[in-house]
Amino acid sequence: GDVELGSLSERDLTLLRRDRIGFVFQSYNLLPTLTARENLTLPLDLAGTKPDPAWLVDVIESVGLQDRLGHRPDELSGGQQQRVAVARALVGRPEIVFADEPTGNLDSVTGGEVLDFLRSAVDDLGQTLVLVTHDASAAARADRVLFLGDGRIVDEMVDPDADAIFDRVRELGG
Known part of the structure; x- marks a missing residue:
């Protein structure tokens, strides 16, 4: 509960x-x-x-x-x-x-x-x-990936692969 x-x-x-x-x-x-x-x-x-x-x-x-x-x-x-x-x-x-x-x-x-x-x-x-x-290939094993910036959720992906995660991190300036 x-x-x-x-x-x-x-x-x-x-x-x-x-x-x-x-x-x-x-x-x-x-x-x-x-x-x-x-x-x-x-x-x-x-x-x-x-x-x-x-x-x-x-x-x-x-x-x-x-x-x-x-x-x-x-x-x-x-x-x-x-x-x-x-x-x-x-x-x-x-x-x-x-x-x-x-x-x-x-x-x-x-x-x-x-x-x-x-x-x-x-x-x-x-x-x-x-x-x-911080490992994109580890995160790619998840059902859902949340991206954090300055202590806040700034983006999310569902069922991503490692390349998509890496690209998103780069886009977010990480």
């Missing part, structure tokens, strides 16, 4: 972020002493809840890390770490996931794999996703 953010206390804002919003950042923000599985379920553990077992299996299978769940972050590649971070954002079934430059620290092949997974989260898992990026 609708929530008026301005009227929420700091505690209520924290609960909202924890319980209803997933976050994926450029840096993976995994705890080095925890395994991939422990990092994945950490938000639920902090909330004192258990993951839905069937959903947890779906998320783990969709990121393709079933055989790496017992490994710590330093035993995982950058792409594997980011997939753990993405799965962590999804495991609590948030109403929306915000992904801020989620491929910024990855090579193009691994970044493409992470973007494919995010796209499948939308298509196959029904997830709502807001992706912030």
Whole structure:
């Protein structure tokens, strides 16, 4: 439902972020002493809840890390770490996931794999996703692209390709 953010206390804002919003950042923000599985379920553990077992299996299978769940972050590649971070954002079934430059620290092949997974989260898992990026090819995977200028939406495109996005950015002076 609708929530008026301005009227929420700091505690209520924290609960909202924890319980209803997933976050994926450029840096993976995994705890080095925890395994991939422990990092994945950490938000639920902090909330004192258990993951839905069937959903947890779906998320783990969709990121393709079933055989790496017992490994710590330093035993995982950058792409594997980011997939753990993405799965962590999804495991609590948030109403929306915000992904801020989620491929910024990855090579193009691994970044493409992470973007494919995010796209499948939308298509196959029904997830709502807001992706912030400067990468036209990453933005081209979206259903809708919003262009920002001076903190405002200045244009939008529906189902664009990377060339169309790049051209629009150039037209807008970006």
